[in-house]
Amino acid sequence: MIVIKAILQAKSGMEISLEELLKGIIPSVQTEKDTIVYTLHRSQEHMGRFLFYEKYKDQQACNDHMTTPYLQELLRQCKDLLSEPPEIELFEEIAGFTRTVNS
Secondary structure, three states: OEEEEEEEEEOOOOHHHHHHHHHHOHHHHOOOOOEEEEEEEEOOOOOOEEEEEEEEOOHHHHHHHHOOHHHHHHHHHHOOOEOOOOEEEEEEOOOOOOOOOOO
């Protein structure tokens, strides 16, 4: 499995706009059959800081996601809302577990 950590920092005053834009891509990504996890998180410590945690079946699935028209459009739209370029780091999953919590 391939894991990506992507951190995005909004410009001051653009936090809500960036959050709405980022949330908007999730339905499209959900249609990608080899995208296993794609979750958006808001920092509790840094205003306007967001984290995407992404998990893909393999490198090809990751590559496929990166070239989708909707991701390219999101990146284009984000440019004016970000205070710095996105911080993206790739990982390879080597151990761990996933627990499902029943409410």
